[in-house]
Amino acid sequence: MVITTTNYADLKEVKERVNIPQSNTDFDESLATNMRDADSFVNVQAGVHVDTPIENPDKQLISLASGLAASLYNYWQTPAKDRTLDGIQQWEKRIADHLRGIYGQKDVSGTSGRTFSSTSGVTGAESGPSTP
Numbered sequence: 001m002v003i004t005t006t007n008y009a010d011l012k013e014v015k016e017r018v019n020i021p022q023s024n025t026d027f028d029e030s031l032a033t034n035m036r037d038a039d040s041f042v043n044v045q046a047g048v049h050v051d052t053p054i055e056n057p058d059k060q061l062i063s064l065a066s067g068l069a070a071s072l073y074n075y076w077q078t079p080a081k082d083r084t085l086d087g088i089q090q091w092e093k094r095i096a097d098h099l100r101g102i103y104g105q106k107d108v109s110g111t112s113g114r115t116f117s118s119t120s121g122v123t124g125a126e127s128g129p130s131t132p
Contacts, residue, residue, distance in 0.1 A: 007053040008042050008065035009035035017070035031073055038069040045096050049104035058102065064095045 014031050015022055042065050043052040054061070068091040075084040 006032070006035045006039045006065075008057050008062055009038045009069040010062055010066050011035065013063065013066035014069045014073070017067060018073055027073075030076075031069065034072040034076075035065075035069040037072055038065045041068060041092060042095055042099070045099050046103060049099060054103070060098060061095075061102070064091065064098055067091050068095060 011028065011031060012022060014035060015024075015027075018027075018031075020027055020031075039053075042054075042061065046052050046054055057065075068088065071084065071087045071091050075081065075088055078084055
């Protein structure tokens with residue numbers, strides 16, 4: 001029996017992305033392997049910010065993980081590995097950015113939304129205008 005969902009990736013969504021009819025179960029085991037790989041990537045990235053696995057992941061994370069699983073599946077199905085590898089890296093970046101932004105409370109540049117810097121350019125050692 002093939003699992004239809006993992007922690008994040010969803011088999012139905014993965015099948016839609018790789019144009020496999022939902023009724024066709026011939027590729028489910030192979031897709032499930034790629035779903036587990038995508039979930040593993042998400043857990044490694046999320047582990048920096050939260051405990052993993054993430055309980056009740058948001059729909060965007062499920063969609064991103066499903067996209068990565070589909071991209072991984074396509075990677076192993078095509079001889080053009082260089083083009084599909086770029087697609088995998090783009091999905092991984094999107095996942096990392098999403099996790100950082102939603103679960104790490106940081107934007108894609110790494111700036112925390114909950115941090116306020118009190119560092120000032122004024123040190124108290126500045127010299128004022130000189131008087132002749």
